[in-house]
Amino acid sequence: MLKTLTVWNFALLEHVKIEFGAGLNILTGETGAGKSILIDALGAVLGKRLAATAIRSGCEWLRVEAVFDLEAQTALKSLLEEQAIPVEDDELIITRQVSHKGKSSVLLNGCRVTLALLKELGAYLVDIHGQHDNLALLRPENQLLLLDTSDAAIEKQRDVYQKSFAAWNDCKKQLRAKEEEAKNTTERLDLLHWQEKEIEEADLKEGEDERIEAEIKKLSNAEKISGFVEESYALLNGDVGGKALNVLAALSKVKKNLESLSRFGNELDNACKMVENAYCDLQEASYEIRDYGSDMEFDQHRLDSLESRMSVIDKLCRKYGATTTDVLAHLAKVKAELQRIENYDVDLEDLKAALRKAADTLKEEAQKLTKLRSSAAKALSAHVGEQIKALGMEKAHFSIALRAADYSAAGADDIVMLFSANAGEKEQPLQDVASGGELSRVALAVKAVSAANDDSPPSMVFDEIDTGIGGRTAQMVAERIAFVAHYKQVLCITHLPQIACMADNHLYIAKRVKGDATVTQVTALSDEERVREIARMASGDDVTEAALANAREMLAGAEKKKTDFPKKSKTKN
Numbered sequence: 001m002l003k004t005l006t007v008w009n010f011a012l013l014e015h016v017k018i019e020f021g022a023g024l025n026i027l028t029g030e031t032g033a034g035k036s037i038l039i040d041a042l043g044a045v046l047g048k049r050l051a052a053t054a055i056r057s058g059c060e061w062l063r064v065e066a067v068f069d070l071e072a073q074t075a076l077k078s079l080l081e082e083q084a085i086p087v088e089d090d091e092l093i094i095t096r097q098v099s100h101k102g103k104s105s106v107l108l109n110g111c112r113v114t115l116a117l118l119k120e121l122g123a124y125l126v127d128i129h130g131q132h133d134n135l136a137l138l139r140p141e142n143q144l145l146l147l148d149t150s151d152a153a154i155e156k157q158r159d160v161y162q163k164s165f166a167a168w169n170d171c172k173k174q175l176r177a178k179e180e181e182a183k184n185t186t187e188r189l190d191l192l193h194w195q196e197k198e199i200e201e202a203d204l205k206e207g208e209d210e211r212i213e214a215e216i217k218k219l220s221n222a223e224k225i226s227g228f229v230e231e232s233y234a235l236l237n238g239d240v241g242g243k244a245l246n247v248l249a250a251l252s253k254v255k256k257n258l259e260s261l262s263r264f265g266n267e268l269d270n271a272c273k274m275v276e277n278a279y280c281d282l283q284e285a286s287y288e289i290r291d292y293g294s295d296m297e298f299d300q301h302r303l304d305s306l307e308s309r310m311s312v313i314d315k316l317c318r319k320y321g322a323t324t325t326d327v328l329a330h331l332a333k334v335k336a337e338l339q340r341i342e343n344y345d346v347d348l349e350d351l352k353a354a355l356r357k358a359a360d361t362l363k364e365e366a367q368k369l370t371k372l373r374s375s376a377a378k379a380l381s382a383h384v385g386e387q388i389k390a391l392g393m394e395k396a397h398f399s400i401a402l403r404a405a406d407y408s409a410a411g412a413d414d415i416v417m418l419f420s421a422n423a424g425e426k427e428q429p430l431q432d433v434a435s436g437g438e439l440s441r442v443a444l445a446v447k448a449v450s451a452a453n454d455d456s457p458p459s460m461v462f463d464e465i466d467t468g469i470g471g472r473t474a475q476m477v478a479e480r481i482a483f484v485a486h487y488k489q490v491l492c493i494t495h496l497p498q499i500a501c502m503a504d505n506h507l508y509i510a511k512r513v514k515g516d517a518t519v520t521q522v523t524a525l526s527d528e529e530r531v532r533e534i535a536r537m538a539s540g541d542d543v544t545e546a547a548l549a550n551a552r553e554m555l556a557g558a559e560k561k562k563t564d565f566p567k568k569s570k571t572k573n
Contacts, residue, residue: 005041035509036463046128051098075124142456165407199320419434
C-alpha cells in the first residue's frame with residue numbers, strides 16, 4: 001500500500017507531501033489544478049518514462065519519493081532480497097531524481113538500481129488505470145490469472161496440470177540428452193573399447209605402483225644395504241676392522257655389575273632396569289638386522305622385470321591418472337559408459353515410451369483444465385458484462401474466449417477478452433477496440449467482480465474514469481469503485497460528487513500564484529470541508545444552504561452503501 005508521495009519541482013508541484021490511507025482516496029479540484037500531474041509523479045517512481053521537460057520551470061532537477069507498506073507482499077519482498085535490497089519494518093522507499101543535465105538516479109531503500117528493475121518492481125506495487133496507460137488487465141498472463149482465481153476448482157486442477165507438465169518436460173529433456181549422446185557413437189565406442197582393452201591387459205592391482213617402486217628402490221641399492229647391515233650387526237656382536245667392538249657383550253657386563261651393586265643398596269635399581277631393557281631391545285634389533293641381511297640378495301633379473309612392469313604402469317598413469325587407483329577408477333567409468341551406449345536402443349525406447357505416457361497424462365489434465373476454464377469463462381463473462389452495462393455501456397458486449405495453444409506451464413489455452421461498445425458491432429480483442437475511458441470502465445467492472453479473490457497489486461489508480469458519464473451511471477461507477485476499495489487501496493481522480501462521496505480519504509488539489517509562479521497545493525479535507533467540496537462539485541461555485549444539505553445527504557447515503565459491502569464481498573464468481 002502507498003503510504004506517502006513526496007514531490008519536488010515536478011511541473012506545477014513545487015514541494016508537496018501527500019499521505020494516503022487504506023480504502024478509497026479521492027482527489028478532486030478544478031480542471032488544470034494538477035491532479036493528473038500527481039498520477040504522473042506516482043508513475044515516475046513506478047518506472048514510467050520521465051523526461052527532463054517535466055522539471056519545474058526555473059529548477060535544475062526534480063525528485064519524487066514514494067513510501068510503500070509491504071505487509072503481506074511476500075513475492076515482492078523475496079524479489080528485493082534477491083537483489084540485496086534491505087527491507088526493514090515492511091517498508092520500501094523509492095526515490096527517483098532527474099536533472100536538466102541528463103543525470104538520473106533511482107534508489108530503493110538507499111540502494112541504487114536500474115530503471116528496468118524499478119519497472120519490474122512497480123508492477124507489484126500499483127496498477128494504474130488511466131486514459132493513456134497500458135493496463136495490467138490487457139496482459140494475457142493477468143487475464144488468465146483472473147480467470148483461474150475465479151474458481152477454486154481451476155486453481156486445484158492447475159496445480160495437478162503443472163505437475164504433469166513438469167514430468168512431461170523432464171522426459172523431453174532426457175530424450176534430447178539421449179539422442180545427443182548418440183551422435184558420433186561409433187568413434188566413441190572405438191575409443192572406449194581401446195581404453196578398456198589397454199587397461200585390462202595390464203592387469204593392474206590396487207596400490208601395485210607403490211609396492212613396485214619400493215622394491216625397485218631396495219634392489220637398486222642392495223649393495224649399500226648389505227654393507228650397512230653387516231657393519232651394524234658387527235658393531236652389536238663382533239669385530240669391526242679388527243677391533244673388538246661388541247656392544248651387547250659390553251652392555252651385558254654393565255648389567256652384571258649393576259646387579260652386583262644392588263647387594264650394597266637400591267639406589268641404582270632404576271638404572272639397572274633401564275640397562276636390562278636396553279640390552280633386550282638391542283639384542284632383538286640384532287636378530288632383525290641379521291635376518292634382514294640373510295634375506296637380502298641382489299637379483300638383476302628380478303630388478304629388470306620390476307622396471308619393465310613399472311614402465312607399463314607409468315604409461316597408463318600418464319594417460320588415465322596419477323596412480324593405479326586413478327587408472328582403475330577410469331576403467332570403471334569406461335565400462336559404465338560402454339554399458340550406457342551399448343544399451344542405447346533399449347534406453348531410447350524406454351524414454352520414448354515414458355514420454356508418450358507423460359504426454360497422454362498431460363493431454364488429459366490439460367483437457368480437464370480447459371473444461372473448467374471454459375465453464376468459468378462463461379460465468380465470469382456474464383458477471384463482468386452485467387457490471388459493464390451498469391456502468392453506462394448498455395449496448396456493450398463482453399466475453400472471454402479460450403483458444404487452443406501449445407503446452408506451457410499455464411496450460412494449453414490462450415485467453416482473449418472480446419469487446420464491442422455498440423450494438424451490431426462484432427466483438428474484437430479488448431485492446432484493439434476499446435477507448436481509454438472504455439478500458440477503464442471494463443477494468444472497473446472486472447475488479448468489481450474479482451476484487452475479493454484476485455492477486456493484482458494492492459494499490460490501484462483510476463484517473464478520470466468518470467469521463468462522459470453522469471446520473472445513475474455515475475452512481476453505479478461510484479459504488480463499484482468503493483466496492484473495489486473495500487479490498488484494495490484505490491486512488492481516484494474524479495469530477496463527480498457521487499464518486500467523491502464514497503471517499504475514505506478526500507484530498508483537494510488547487511493551484512495558486514506564489515510570487516511570479518504558479519504552484520499546486522494538496523490538502524486533506526476535514527468532514528466539514530468535504531461537505532463544501534461535494535456541494536461545489538454538485539452545484540458549482542455558488543454553494544447554497546440547499547447545496548450543503550444535499551451534500552450532507554449524499555455523504556450519509558454513501559456511508560450507508562459502504563456498510564453493506566462486507567455482506568456481499570465474499571461471493572466468488
